[in-house]
Amino acid sequence: MADKITTHWKRDMVFESDNPRWDSIMMDASKDFGGTDSGMAPKAMMLSSLAGCSGLDVVSVLNKMRVKFDDFKMEVEGELTDEHPKYYHRVTVDYHFYGKKLNEKKINNAVDLSVDKYCGVMEMFRQFAEVKTNIHLHEK
Secondary structure (H helix, E strand, O other): OOOOOOEEEEEOOEEEEEEOOEEEEEEOOOHHHOOOOOOEOHHHHHHHHHHHHHHHHHHHHHHHOOOOOOEEEEEEEEEEOOOOOOOEEEEEEEEEEEEOOOOHHHHHHHHHHHHHHHOHHHHHHHOOOEEEEEEEEEEO
């Protein structure tokens, strides 16, 4: 099954892209490149897609394992190449879990399953970037 989206130029450097399951999203260049900063940068959107894909996996696996946590966030940092076309050649994903009596073994297992088996966006990134992951447990 193929995904299909339509991206429509709105004005200046602003584009609107639909989504098969949600309202559209706006993309724009920074003011340095003639944009208006009124939408998400396309490359940053790639990092958000990586976090979203892996995060969905992790939460799903942890729910099946009945692992409790109060909060969960991911910080994704991408380093661009110096030459054009600039692309992410190094990416770091930091997984942060917050709560009481966090089950380190199960959390590590859930993240590993996402990183190594389930997250298709992670696999796509590995085709062109060195991807590192870190897990941080924040006990309350």
